[in-house]
Amino acid sequence: MVHLIINGKVAQAEEGEMLLTVIRRQGIEIPALCHHEAVEPFGACRLCTVEITKEEWNGWKNHVTSCLYPVESNLIVNTHSPTVIELRKTLIDLLLARCPNSLKIRQLAEEYGITKTSYEEIPDADNCILCGLCTRICDQMGFDAISTVDRGHGKRVAPPFDEAPPDCVGCLACALNCPTNVIEFTDEGNYRTIWKKQFELITCAKCGKKTITKEFAEVLSESRNIPMSYFEICDECHRKELAQAMGGICSWSREAVS
Amino acid sequence: MKSRFVVTPNLCTGCRTCELACSFAHAIDGKLGKSRITVLNGGMKDLWIPVVCLQCDDPACVKSCLVDALRRNPETGAVELNQEKCVKCMACVAACPFGCSLFDEQHDMVVKCDLCGGDPVCAHFCPSEALSLKPITENQPHRQQMPTSAPSTVK
Numbered sequence: 001m002v003h004l005i006i007n008g009k010v011a012q013a014e015e016g017e018m019l020l021t022v023i024r025r026q027g028i029e030i031p032a033l034c035h036h037e038a039v040e041p042f043g044a045c046r047l048c049t050v051e052i053t054k055e056e057w058n059g060w061k062n063h064v065t066s067c068l069y070p071v072e073s074n075l076i077v078n079t080h081s082p083t084v085i086e087l088r089k090t091l092i093d094l095l096l097a098r099c100p101n102s103l104k105i106r107q108l109a110e111e112y113g114i115t116k117t118s119y120e121e122i123p124d125a126d127n128c129i130l131c132g133l134c135t136r137i138c139d140q141m142g143f144d145a146i147s148t149v150d151r152g153h154g155k156r157v158a159p160p161f162d163e164a165p166p167d168c169v170g171c172l173a174c175a176l177n178c179p180t181n182v183i184e185f186t187d188e189g190n191y192r193t194i195w196k197k198q199f200e201l202i203t204c205a206k207c208g209k210k211t212i213t214k215e216f217a218e219v220l221s222e223s224r225n226i227p228m229s230y231f232e233i234c235d236e237c238h239r240k241e242l243a244q245a246m247g248g249i250c251s252w253s254r255e256a257v258s
Numbered sequence: 259m260k261s262r263f264v265v266t267p268n269l270c271t272g273c274r275t276c277e278l279a280c281s282f283a284h285a286i287d288g289k290l291g292k293s294r295i296t297v298l299n300g301g302m303k304d305l306w307i308p309v310v311c312l313q314c315d316d317p318a319c320v321k322s323c324l325v326d327a328l329r330r331n332p333e334t335g336a337v338e339l340n341q342e343k344c345v346k347c348m349a350c351v352a353a354c355p356f357g358c359s360l361f362d363e364q365h366d367m368v369v370k371c372d373l374c375g376g377d378p379v380c381a382h383f384c385p386s387e388a389l390s391l392k393p394i395t396e397n398q399p400h401r402q403q404m405p406t407s408a409p410s411t412v413k
Contacts, residue, residue, distance in 0.1 A: 037342035038325040137345055141324040163272040171347040196268070198413045202352070212352045220349055224321040238357025239296055246302020250267045 004075040018065035019081060020048050024039040030079050031088070031108055032067055033179040034131030038146050039140045041067040044131040045095075045179075048054065049087050051078040085112070099127040102180040130155055134183060136172035142223075143167050146174060157183075171212040185247035198243055204234035211235075261391045262378035263378050265308050270388035273307035274296055276380035283379040284369070294315055294371040295380050295389075308389060310380075311358035311371035313337055315401075319370065322353035334376040 002013045006026055013022040018041055022257070023030060032048040032231075035041060043065040052069070053061045053076045063084065066077075092109050097119035098104045109115070134157055136146050147169035149158045152196065160167035170192050175183035185194035192199045192213055199213035217231040277293040284291030295310040312331075317337050322326045327343035328350060330336070339350075339359075346368060350359040359370045371378075381389045 035347070036341070038266070038327065038345055102376075125330050141364060171349070173345040173347045176346045177266035196274070212348050216349065216350065217346075220322050220353060226318050226321055226353050230318060232351050235351050235354065235360060239309045240298055240357075242356045243298035243309050244301050246267055246307045246309075247302060247305050250300055250305055253268060254305075256303075 002071050002073045004071055004073065004077060005079045007079055010108060015071075017071050019050065019071055019075075020066070021054075022071055023050070023066055023077070026169060028079050030066070030232040033129060034133050035067050035103075036133055036137065039133070039136040042110050042132060042136060043068040044133075045129060046091055047088060049084060051081045051084050052076065053078075053101055056176040083092075087111060089114060092121060097121050098125060099129060099180055100125055102127045102182075105129075128157060128158070128178045129159070129180055131179060132157075134178055137173050137177055141171065141173060143169060143171075145169075156250065159195045159197075162196075166197055168197055169198035169215040169219050170194055170197070171216050204237055205232050205233060206237040206240075209234040209236070242248055260394045261376075262394050263373055264390050264392050265310065265381055266388050266390070267300060267305070267307045268388075269305040269386045270297065270308055271386050272299075272304070273374060273385065275383050275385060276308060276389055279379045279383035283374060289364055291365065292360055292369055294358075294360065295367060306388075308380075309356070309358070311337070312356060313371075313373070318353045318355055319359050324349065327395035328370075329345040330350060331372070334373050336373040336376075337370070338372045339370050341367060 004013060006012055006023055007028060011022055011026050019033060019210065020035060025123055030048050035048065045117040046065055048066045050066045051061055051063055054074055064137055071140060083142070089112050092112050093106050093114055096109050096114060096117040100117065100121045127225065130148065137188060138146050145165040146157055146159050147219070148155055150156060158170065172194065174215050175185050175194060185192065187210070187238050190201055190203060192201055200219055201210040201213055203210060211231065211234050221228045228236060274297050276295050277297060279406055280293040281290040284324065295308055297306050299305065299306050300307040313336055320330070320337060325345050327340045328337055331338050336362060344367065348361065348368070351361055351368060362369045363400065369382050378389070380393065381391050390413065
């Protein structure tokens with residue numbers, strides 16, 4: 001167990017935990033766009049930067065990304081010091097220049113009192129902040145269908161050779177967890193299209209509701225040993241089936257009583 | 259003392275108080291949550307079945323989760339979903355053979371019964387004891403065995 005001070009209050013943490021997790025557990029809100037508990041911390045957006053110091057540092061301070069900083073005992077953390085706010089404002093200002101059309105970035109900017117970026121806006125902005133959350137989640141799930149390509153100005157997220165990725169199963173985890181919602185996908189009729197690849201959605205055999213893609217179900221069935229028949233009907237029809245089955249059992253005992 | 263959450267469908271009146279209690283208990287920021295328990299008709303007049311997660315011994319939802327967001331809580335025995343870790347891929351919703359992993363559209367998250375951390379709210383509100391918490395005594399089987407066929411002699 002490690003004891004540290006966050007914004008003047010003593011907090012407890014487990015050895016090896018990252019600072020951001022502890023800060024959030026204390027109920028302190030700090031922005032972090034590239035962070036997700038399912039994947040390893042990456043430190044791409046830098047918004048979770050906090051000020052740290054220790055008594056023995058004689059007044060010296062350091063600014064670190066809290067998502068990547070393991071907790072230390074006797075650490076004194078300030079999540080909203082004037083310099084941290086200044087740093088965060090600059091980062092948001094830069095993000096706003098990169099993604100002027102992103103609702104989330106604009107809301108974040110408004111929270112920090114920025115209405116217009118002081119930098120030059122990118123003319124054909126794609127709203128991607130290159131945090132790599134999509135690629136990391138895809139990797140974590142074991143598909144690794146997309147990755148960042150090129151370097152510098154040309155860096156972007158794309159499937160290999162910009163073609164329909166063979167490893168993608170259309171689970172939408174990348175699109176649904178993108179902090180700026182830039183990954184496009186469409187669910188039309190029986191088909192889902194993402195990364196220029198078309199997937200057939202499973203249609204509930206009873207009510208016709210669309211569930212996950214066939215490819216995803218096949219992968220789950222093979223790798224996790226789940227019978228393919230589980231995926232045939234939707235969750236609602238599964239519940240109805242269970243009710244019918246249990247109803248049958250109950251009716252026997254009712255007959256027995258009467 | 260260890261207790262067990264027992265569902266007795268024959269006592270259910272179909273009043274759906276459990277659904278209300280569940281929704282209120284899982285409200286976020288004043289918005290009602292999706293009820294983890296559903297009362298459905300069992301195929302006969304006045305036969306109501308409260309359908310709720312069975313906390314399977316070998317859960318398909320846990321097997322289907324590719325990011326380890328679903329884990330069994332050793333203290334309560336409930337399979338719990340870590341919302342922070344969930345990537346909303348809907349694998350568990352599709353894989354559960356009893357349809358007890360649900361998607362809450364209003365809060366945009368996947369939800370499932372976690373037995374309210376060991377003290378289910380629905381059991382407290384059930385007026386007819388169809389849902390109840392019963393203490394576990396020694397020498398009791400882990401799970402009550404369901405009959406697989408109709409009784410041969412009907413009195």
